[in-house]
Amino acid sequence: MSRATPIPDDLPASGAWRPGDPVGARRFLSLAVDRPLLLESGAQLSSIDVAYETWGTLDAAASNAVLVCHALTGDSHAAGRDGWWEGLIGPGRPLDTDRYFVVCSNVLGGCQGTTGPASDDPSTGRPYGSAFPVVTIRDMVRVQASLADSLGVDRWRAVVGGSMGGMQALEWAVTYPDRVGALILASTTAEASAQQIAWSHIGRSAVLTDPEFRGGDYYDAAPGEGPWRGLMVARMCAQVTYRSDEVFAERFHRSVIDRFAFSAAPVFDIENYLDYHGIKLVRRFDANSYLRLNRAMDLHDVGRSRGSRTRALERVRAPVLVSSVRSDGLYPPSQQLALVADFESLGVPVRHVELDSPHGHDAFLIETQLLGPPVAEFLDDPKGAAQ
Amino acid sequence: MSRATPIPDDLPASGAWRPGDPVGARRFLSLAVDRPLLLESGAQLSSIDVAYETWGTLDAAASNAVLVCHALTGDSHAAGRDGWWEGLIGPGRPLDTDRYFVVCSNVLGGCQGTTGPASDDPSTGRPYGSAFPVVTIRDMVRVQASLADSLGVDRWRAVVGGSMGGMQALEWAVTYPDRVGALILASTTAEASAQQIAWSHIGRSAVLTDPEFRGGDYYDAAPGEGPWRGLMVARMCAQVTYRSDEVFAERFHRSVIDRFAFSAAPVFDIENYLDYHGIKLVRRFDANSYLRLNRAMDLHDVGRSRGSRTRALERVRAPVLVSSVRSDGLYPPSQQLALVADFESLGVPVRHVELDSPHGHDAFLIETQLLGPPVAEFLDDPKGAAQ
Secondary structure (H helix, E strand, O other): OOOOOOOOOOOOOOOOOOEOEOOOOOEEEEOOOOOOEEOOOOOEEOOOEEEEEEEOOOOOOOOOEEEEEOOOOOOOOOOOOOOOOOOOEEOOOOEEOOOOEEEEEOOOOOOOOOOOOOOEEOOOOEEOHHHOOOOOHHHHHHHHHHHHHHHOOOOEOEEEEEOHHHHHHHHHHHHOHHHEOOEEEEOOOOEOOHHHHHHHHHHHHHHHOOHHHHHHOOOOOOOOOOOHHHHHHHHHHHHHHHOOHHHHHHHOOOOEOOOOOOOOOOOEHHHHHHHHHHHHHHHHOOHHHHHHHHHHHHHOEOOOOOOOHHHHHOOOOOOEEEEEEOOOOOOOHHHHHHHHHHHHHHOOOEEEEEEOOOOHHHHHHHOHHHHHHHHHHHHHOHHHHOO | OOOOOOOOOOOOOOOOOOEOEOOOOOEEEEOOOOOOEEOOOOOEEOOOEEEEEEEOOOOOOOOOEEEEEOOOOOOOOOOOOOOOOOOOEEOOOOEEOOOOEEEEEOOOOOOOOOOOOOOEEOOOOEEOHHHOOOOOHHHHHHHHHHHHHHHOOOOEOEEEEEOHHHHHHHHHHHHOHHHEOOEEEEOOOOEOOHHHHHHHHHHHHHHHOOHHHHHHOOOOOOOOOOOHHHHHHHHHHHHHHHOOHHHHHHHOOOOEOOOOOOOOOOOEHHHHHHHHHHHHHHHHOOHHHHHHHHHHHHHOEOOOOOOOHHHHHOOOOOOEEEEEEOOOOOOOHHHHHHHHHHHHHHOOOEEEEEEOOOOHHHHHHHOHHHHHHHHHHHHHOHHHHOO
16 A cells, blocks of 8 residues: 655656756767758758767777667666666676676657757757657667767677667667677567557657647746646556556556545556656656657668668678567567567577566566576677577 | 548537437436435435437346446447447347347446436536546446336346446346346456556546546537547557557558658558547547546456455356457456356356457457357357356
8 A cells, every 4th residue: 555646736847858957977979060960851950969878998999899779768877876777787797897888878869968859959049849850760870870980989799779779779780780790689679560659659649639748849838837747648658568467467456545445536556656657757758859759669660761671681790689578568579579580581690588577568677687698698609699 | 541630620528418419229217316326435326317228129028138238438329220239239140139138228427328427417407527426337237227127127138248348247247146147248357457447547647637628527618629639548548458469560560641751740550540539439428437437447346345256256146158359458368267267166157258359359349250159159048058
């Protein structure tokens, strides 16, 4: 039994990081203004800032760098205290920072330091908001390639990611096959499915129909007056798709918040849990970024404008580790098995592992003790492990 | 390739049926004002109207009546043109109206003729709105029992329902064991799970956070100015849970609305499909009813205040047919199998069938050609079929 989470009336209009906020462990790269990035959509962006973090030391031959790509609401803070993959990255851990130089950057379109809709548009001096263009996974990867250049990394020892991070990792291996030494794809897909697009559309619809979203130009709204309601509903919905019936039954069953009541107000602990997660995201995320990154995932299709999925995947030169979670209903094992089958038929060395976890899609973040051993083994000897 | 569904700007504030609207095949029963219904919550309702439909003829011994209970957004129009179970009910069909007298009533708290939040509160002459009490599945069943009395049906030949309709059917057999000759439970559960409550809470949150919901008192809003956005998002979300990854992949895959565009506006057919279903529900449903009926499903727990689930189920005297759908992620087969195991251990004759359909939860409505044969066979000889 727990207490109901009160919904605060001062939630921020945007939880985006803004210049002047605590920098944390972020470092920044500014991409030169004289080299505007031409996006896949045809739009251009200039003055891109990239927020990133690194752990470990790049060796003299620049041969030990590992790129970690984050998922939808992740950021550059993958390791260290409260890092989203803390259990996987660190000294002596599977991504061993005593051996590897690990890099993680906030994606283009994100809201934790890399240029996104909450960033100032240099042409107006105000946040882009509705003017921020649609970005794709390929656009994110091109920005990461500029970061690799600036770090002196010609070729990653490995590129690693789960969910949207896995989409980026896959695009890395297809776009820059010579720059990827090994590829780790966790709980991801070669192309977004109709059901994944459906969930994405529902989250977007929740935000877009919030009148406080104001078409995307809400950055001057006072606390409590931004599109927090829509973003909260979007996150609550996503949260259910990230977990599983099994784990909710185990954790919450029908337990009630305080005492049983025939009430229209929240009655059950699971309702409280969802409210909590909705509120938590609103404090650290931005509604426009949520829309843009979800759309990037919808548009993810490794075969797009490359002839076919097979044509795209045959460019991959790296051995591949693919991991699934048996209880993942959002990125079901069938999606990863399809990737494995494609790689096998193309003669790309590939190993598949299925994590026996009840935690659904989020297991790739939660179950680092299950994901870690195959990752460590694969990184030691990618070709050998993937035979 | 299809065209994007434009979202109309004149959607009704409520899609509830109101006196003066076309009656269709509805008949009405008014429960006497001198016998107010004491709800399970302790609240009282007087002047309850029940909208119902019947098909076939009650025999002289009143021994051939079958009660059909509807699901969340259903109504009394189960059979005939556009009836929600048209494939199952009719002359020569599994619920054969040449043999059976089939009855279906709109539930208490609904919005298609039976008293609900959109009905006028006799004490004010205006819609109940926010003043409408929380109702439970047991309250719905008690109202149906009054309808049975008025129709001269002491004992139903069978009580049949799917999803929320199955909850009602189960409560019938537990509350009035002597009045139920056979029980058919399709895609339902003995108690709502945490995940089911989670989805329900998300739908509610989408409605409650729509500022046009106005706490539930929106009935005088002009077209386009009611809580249609919130109800639309709630329905879109529910629609995904009602179907399956498999069937969306088959039907939509990644097909696009018109031509491929790097756009923040709807791009994919699946987005259009969800918008279409959201709009369609807004035209025929009421936001307050949506909240109350979802809450009734959350509160469904056959064991509540009966000592235990076993204590409740041991009251059942009717043979039972339980059906599942292999692809149902919302009411997964494990829930129906748990019911079957309970009945078996209590010595209640029970038969279980699993429909091999890709259509998910909605298969109980869609796949009448799969559900029909076991239903017909069971109705012919419930005890024999359930041995």
